[in-house]
Amino acid sequence: MSTIIRPEAPADIEAIRALTDAAFRNVEHGDQSEAAIVDGLREAGAMTLSLVAVGAGDAILGHVAFSPVSIESGETGWYGLGPVSVWPHCQRRGVGTALVAGGLRRLEERGASGCVLLGDPAFYARFGFGSDPALTYRGLPAQYVQRLVMVPPAPRGEITYHPAFEAAA
Numbered sequence: 115m116s117t118i119i120r121p122e123a124p125a126d127i128e129a130i131r132a133l134t135d136a137a138f139r140n141v142e143h144g145d146q147s148e149a150a151i152v153d154g155l156r157e158a159g160a161m162t163l164s165l166v167a168v169g170a171g172d173a174i175l176g177h178v179a180f181s182p183v184s185i186e187s188g189e190t191g192w193y194g195l196g197p198v199s200v201w202p203h204c205q206r207r208g209v210g211t212a213l214v215a216g217g218l219r220r221l222e223e224r225g226a227s228g229c230v231l232l233g234d235p236a237f238y239a240r241f242g243f244g245s246d247p248a249l250t251y252r253g254l255p256a257q258y259v260q261r262l263v264m265v266p267p268a269p270r271g272e273i274t275y276h277p278a279f280e281a282a283a
């Protein structure tokens with residue numbers, strides 16, 4: 115599938131909401147708050163990057179958000195990846211990989227220090243993410259707290275996401 119990754123445009127917002135809801139509908143670790151998180155980040159002006167994957171006919175296939183995080187050890191220039199969503203009927207065709215890779219490249223171009231996420235190492239290891247027991251998030255098992263260091267040192271301690279992540283479903 116040929117996929118273009120580009121920043122979201124105002125006309126994409128409804129499609130992003132719908133695909134985020136659909137992608138997380140049957141996800142075990144999701145709570146259906148993900149579309150509200152994306153909206154909240156946008157309203158707060160806290161979406162450092164909001165990228166869409168576009169396929170044939172300009173159809174929106176997927177979306178990823180990146181927003182600033184703070185980490186207890188005080189390093190600056192760190193961002194959180196997520197939510198990331200691909201329409202269920204478009205999954206497993208490389209769209210999610212293109213979104214994550216495109217976002218990380220843009221973060222590096224901005225001079226980011228690194229990126230964190232909460233997710234499955236089976237998907238994120240390919241981008242260079244790894245876990246570090248020194249980095250924590252609300253008692254989540256260490257393997258799901260992933261980080262990619264772009265500019266050392268690696269941060270330590272508890273990660274704090276933007277308040278929009280507290281959105282209730």
Ligand SMILES: CC(C)(COP(=O)(O)OP(=O)(O)OC[C@H]1O[C@@H](n2cnc3c(N)ncnc32)[C@H](O)[C@@H]1OP(=O)(O)O)[C@@H](O)C(=O)NCCC(=O)NCCS
Binds near residue numbers: 138141198209234
């Ligand atoms: C996770 C998600 C964004 C991946 O997008 P995608 O377009 O399906 O990903 P890709 O096609 O690029 O997949 C690349 C690889 O990751 C694997 N993969 C995809 N989703 C995975 C998952 N949830 N867990 C583990 N591996 C996964 C695929 O098997 C594929 O492996 P392969 O290259 O060895 O065949 C998509 O499945 C999705 O929207 N899921 C629901 C929402 C969600 O869980 N978001 C992430 C929260 S951490």
